[in-house]
Amino acid sequence: xxxxxxxxxxxxxxxxxxxxxxxxxxxxxxxxxxxxxxxxxxxxxxxxxxxxxxxxxxxxxxxxxxxxxxxxxxxxxxxxxxxxxxxxxxxxxxxxxxxxxxxxxxxxxxxxxxxxxxxxxxxxxxxxxxxxxxxxxxxxxxxxxxxxxxxxxxxxxxxxxxxxxxxxxxxxxxxxxxxxxxxxxxxxxxxxxxxxxxxxxxxxxxxxxxxxxxxxxxxxxxxxxxxxxxxxxxx
Amino acid sequence: xxxxxxxxxxxxxxxxxxxxxxxxxxxxxxxxxxxxxxxxxxxxxxxxxxxxxxxxxxxxxxxxxxxxxxxxxxxxxxxxxxxxxxxxxxxxxxxxxxxxxxxxxxxxxxxxxxxxxxxxxxxxxxxxxxxxxxxxxxxxxxxxxxxxxxxxxxxxxxxxxxxxxxxxxxxxxxxx
Numbered sequence: 318x319x320x321x322x323x324x325x326x327x328x329x330x331x332x333x334x335x336x337x338x339x340x341x342x343x344x345x346x347x348x349x350x351x352x353x354x355x356x357x358x359x360x361x362x363x364x365x366x367x368x369x370x371x372x373x374x375x376x377x378x379x380x381x382x383x384x385x386x387x388x389x390x391x392x393x394x395x396x397x398x399x400x401x402x403x404x405x406x407x408x409x410x411x412x413x414x415x416x417x418x419x420x421x422x423x424x425x426x427x428x429x430x431x432x433x434x435x436x437x438x439x440x441x442x443x444x445x446x447x448x449x450x451x452x453x454x455x456x457x458x459x460x461x462x463x464x465x466x467x468x469x470x471x472x473x474x475x476x477x478x479x480x481x482x483x484x485x486x487x488x489x490x491x492x493x494x495x496x497x498x499x500x501x502x503x504x505x506x507x508x509x510x511x512x513x514x515x516x517x518x519x520x521x522x523x524x525x526x527x528x529x530x531x532x533x534x535x536x537x538x539x540x541x542x543x544x545x546x547x548x549x550x551x552x
Numbered sequence: 553x554x555x556x557x558x559x560x561x562x563x564x565x566x567x568x569x570x571x572x573x574x575x576x577x578x579x580x581x582x583x584x585x586x587x588x589x590x591x592x593x594x595x596x597x598x599x600x601x602x603x604x605x606x607x608x609x610x611x612x613x614x615x616x617x618x619x620x621x622x623x624x625x626x627x628x629x630x631x632x633x634x635x636x637x638x639x640x641x642x643x644x645x646x647x648x649x650x651x652x653x654x655x656x657x658x659x660x661x662x663x664x665x666x667x668x669x670x671x672x673x674x675x676x677x678x679x680x681x682x683x684x685x686x687x688x689x690x691x692x693x694x695x696x697x698x699x700x701x702x703x704x705x706x707x708x709x710x711x712x713x714x715x716x717x718x719x720x721x722x723x724x725x726x727x728x
Contacts, residue, residue, distance in 0.1 A: 331709035343637035374684035
């Protein structure tokens with residue numbers, strides 16, 4: 318190998334270790350490695366040596382830091398929801414809203430809940446009415462038992478903070494986007510902080526698969542007495 | 553997590569992390585992504601620990617997982633930001649055996665390195681220390697050592713070449 322090739326290899330090596338190797342220089346380095354097989358072995362040795370040296374010298378790359386990072390990722394992976402629940406529990410001034418969310422979640426999950434059954438039957442009847450009995454019409458007056466959620470803070474769909482009604486029944490969730498005045502929803506509770514359980518009556522409409530609601534009555538739903546259960550997350 | 557499994561996992565991570573990270577780097581990972589890929593390999597190993605045959609070489613199994621992760625990165629094409637440039641990685645892989653080779657002798661390499669580094673001129677040794685302990689670039693090292701950035705780069709590359717030659721000489725055929 319010529320002196321020029323060796324010098325060029327060192328120069329390109331320096332660029333690589335500085336993270337400044339351009340695509341053109343990478344091409345030049347590749348050509349050198351193809352033409353001079355011993356340089357491949359040298360490059361591999363450099364990569365290994367300076368990787369080990371970096372682990373030894375950089376505190377953030379120490380064995381302890383690496384093991385701790387592995388544990389963090391493992392915990393995050395295995396505990397997913399409970400990790401988030403624990404984090405959310407520590408957020409200030411949220412206890413009240415969380416309890417409401419928890420109660421609602423517990424309530425929604427109860428298969429024998431009379432209110433749930435009524436809500437399901439109401440929604441099912443409305444859907445049957447829309448799509449089977451009156452297929453030419455996609456408007457119906459319905460009463461929904463659900464929760465108000467913010468389309469910006471909770472659904473992350475808009476920039477504007479608007480209420481939507483989330484109805485969960487039989488393992489399915491439907492979102493009704495509120496077309497009418499949002500103030501009745503704001504009076505019912507801070508739907509940007511946490512879901513607010515509501516009973517909403519009004520005209521529901523389906524437009525290209527999107528459900529919209531013009532509310533004529535918005536009432537806070539008093540959740541049945543229930544023990545503290547899993548926290549319902551808005552995300 | 554089962555405390556027994558957690559304890560075993562912890563000791564296996566400690567035992568194999570240095571060599572695994574070096575192995576991943578030699579496969580063409582960018583330095584900034586080496587730890588990320590190595591952690592992924594350990595997580596995959598943890599998830600699939602039931603597939604590990606009792607009495608088999610854990611390090612080899614782990615390197616096989618890491619190898620597959622890097623292989624997946626190579627298949628990502630333009631999005632494979634965690635690796636060095638495609639052409640360099642391709643060359644590095646031309647001599648990569650079909651299955652993971654022997655474990656990187658990280659303990660022996662580090663011992664040889666320590667010995668080799670003590671033989672360096674003081675300024676070169678100090679540059680090397682600060683370059684890696686503080687992740688300092690040539691400009692800031694130049695300010696510290698009152699050298700131009702170009703002179704820092706030149707000194708560093710010559711130091712690296714000298715250390716590699718010294719380490720390879722000490723390890724001989726044991727490290728090809």
